[in-house]
Amino acid sequence: MSSLEEPLGFDKLPSMSTIDRIQRFSAGACRPRGDDMGMGSCWMDGRSCSTSNSCDEDHEEYTGETFPWRRHVRDVSEGEAFNQRAKSLSKNRVKLGHVSKSRNWLDQQYSSKCNDRGIRNITNKFLKGIPKFVKIVEVGPRDGLQNEKTIVLTSVKVELIRRLVSSGLPVVEATSFVSPKWVPQLADAKDVMKAVCDIEDARLPVLTPNLKGFEAAVAAGAKEVAVFASASESFSKSNINCSIEESLVRYRSVCLAAKEHSIPVRGYVSCVVGCPVEGAIPPSKVAYVAKELYNMGCFEISLGDTIGVGTPGTVVPMLEAVMAVVPAEKLAVHFHDTYGQSLSNILISLQFYGVIDLLQVEIDHSIYVILYQQMGISTVDSSVAGLGGCPYAQGASGNVATEDVVYMLNGLGVKTNIDLAKLMLAGDFISDHLGRQSGSKTAVARCREHHHHFTPQAGSVRCQQRLVNRTLLSDATRTRACEIISRLSFKDS
Numbered sequence: 001m002s003s004l005e006e007p008l009g010f011d012k013l014p015s016m017s018t019i020d021r022i023q024r025f026s027a028g029a030c031r032p033r034g035d036d037m038g039m040g041s042c043w044m045d046g047r048s049c050s051t052s053n054s055c056d057e058d059h060e061e062y063t064g065e066t067f068p069w070r071r072h073v074r075d076v077s078e079g080e081a082f083n084q085r086a087k088s089l090s091k092n093r094v095k096l097g098h099v100s101k102s103r104n105w106l107d108q109q110y111s112s113k114c115n116d117r118g119i120r121n122i123t124n125k126f127l128k129g130i131p132k133f134v135k136i137v138e139v140g141p142r143d144g145l146q147n148e149k150t151i152v153l154t155s156v157k158v159e160l161i162r163r164l165v166s167s168g169l170p171v172v173e174a175t176s177f178v179s180p181k182w183v184p185q186l187a188d189a190k191d192v193m194k195a196v197c198d199i200e201d202a203r204l205p206v207l208t209p210n211l212k213g214f215e216a217a218v219a220a221g222a223k224e225v226a227v228f229a230s231a232s233e234s235f236s237k238s239n240i241n242c243s244i245e246e247s248l249v250r251y252r253s254v255c256l257a258a259k260e261h262s263i264p265v266r267g268y269v270s271c272v273v274g275c276p277v278e279g280a281i282p283p284s285k286v287a288y289v290a291k292e293l294y295n296m297g298c299f300e301i302s303l304g305d306t307i308g309v310g311t312p313g314t315v316v317p318m319l320e321a322v323m324a325v326v327p328a329e330k331l332a333v334h335f336h337d338t339y340g341q342s343l344s345n346i347l348i349s350l351q352f353y354g355v356i357d358l359l360q361v362e363i364d365h366s367i368y369v370i371l372y373q374q375m376g377i378s379t380v381d382s383s384v385a386g387l388g389g390c391p392y393a394q395g396a397s398g399n400v401a402t403e404d405v406v407y408m409l410n411g412l413g414v415k416t417n418i419d420l421a422k423l424m425l426a427g428d429f430i431s432d433h434l435g436r437q438s439g440s441k442t443a444v445a446r447c448r449e450h451h452h453h454f455t456p457q458a459g460s461v462r463c464q465q466r467l468v469n470r471t472l473l474s475d476a477t478r479t480r481a482c483e484i485i486s487r488l489s490f491k492d493s
Ligand SMILES: CC(C)(COP(=O)([O-])OP(=O)([O-])OC[C@H]1O[C@@H](n2cnc3c(N)ncnc32)[C@H](O)[C@@H]1OP(=O)([O-])[O-])[C@@H](O)C(=O)NCCC(=O)NCCSC(=O)C[C@@](C)(O)CC(=O)[O-]
Pocket: 143, 146, 176, 177, 178, 179, 180, 182, 183, 209, 210, 212, 213, 214, 228, 239, 240, 241, 268, 269, 270, 271, 303, 304, 305, 306, 307, 334, 390, 391, 392
């Protein structure tokens, strides 16, 4: 692991000249850079979203109660001249035929509720690229549980999925149709799927490593599947017992069969930054596998830092390579939190832009150079209570906790449509069943708050119970505390 012990810094990033990057993409969005064009220090935002994450469906202001940051329409009085310039540029762009599908550029700024203009401008500058809506793909019932040694009851898995769906998660990965010899925890895939396939409020994809798994999944009622390749040859062998190329052949057959059934297929690439055996993985290898999966028909490619060694310094070059061959709106990021880097990696992935085109236009006898840029990623995988770890990646810790991702996104004013309180109850539910504290920092912090402002509800009582069990109390005091807690009545179970 020596090559992974030292995080790679920006000085070690593969260099890619601007010329190199120009015109390698098709224009999906554009962001003329204000300060390059003598238009003040702001950027005009021209994000264009074409997937289910579309910002177009998301116009209303975020109204979360507890979080200080809010998005709102840019204050017109801040720069009428700038706005006029932007409108005129926008008109000209339409005339020139370079029509951005974007909504009003000026409606895309984020700022804090704070009245201090200086702070607000800084916030805008740093958060300018963040999408307004992020789709979270919950992988707890699959990636989260697959590594648990003690077999979790099917009924518990089903209840967990139901709770996660009712918290508003749009996608909950339910299970895997893999060999029970390899992953005994998910041997009940068929029963889990049969019990949840009536759920309509969320998509419930399942992992399928080959045609056998695909057929079993469809027979059990799966309406969406995922295939999982790797950017590391060694990991591919240990995970699915075949080479990368052999896996791609298998996945092509799965994609063909899925097409016949009109079943969408998601594609995973594992070890996108590092591999437990091979160390650092070159971004070009990740890009190759991602492109193959995309070309065979996967509607979305999830980039997995399976062992959680990535930092923004290594994630950025990887994204840059992948975005050169797969559009950003078809990508998702999937981080494990081994080195505590997941949230920063997610943030940089949401903010990440690649230059996609340069366009020179003449407006009112002045020449402007417009940089068309690709938007950042707006789909994030995470696991409730930070459950997870891969059976074939020794030492890999859990996935980033969904509660922590939602908390961060709420703080940024990014919508997810997820009810954090309900999500935390789902996390509490599974942590209780596994008999350990949640891996979510948000859940643990909220647990402490409940400790101070105690209300006798199910979650709080369990939370108190856990705190008592973990606190250094004498046996007599602990028993007494537990007795008192157990006598509290609560409605929610
Ligand atoms: C791919 C195989 C099946 C090859 O396994 P194999 O042993 O090479 O396959 P085989 O074709 O020689 O078959 C061996 C036995 O498995 C059976 N079999 C064959 N296929 C299936 C199936 N689909 N479902 C159930 N049974 C199956 C097959 O019928 C046979 O049964 P037997 O004749 O011995 O009784 C195996 O290696 C396997 O199941 N691997 C899955 C491992 C796994 O699930 N790993 C965790 C995934 S997590 C991950 O990849 C990372 C990710 C996605 O989370 C992203 C990230 O975190 O970065």
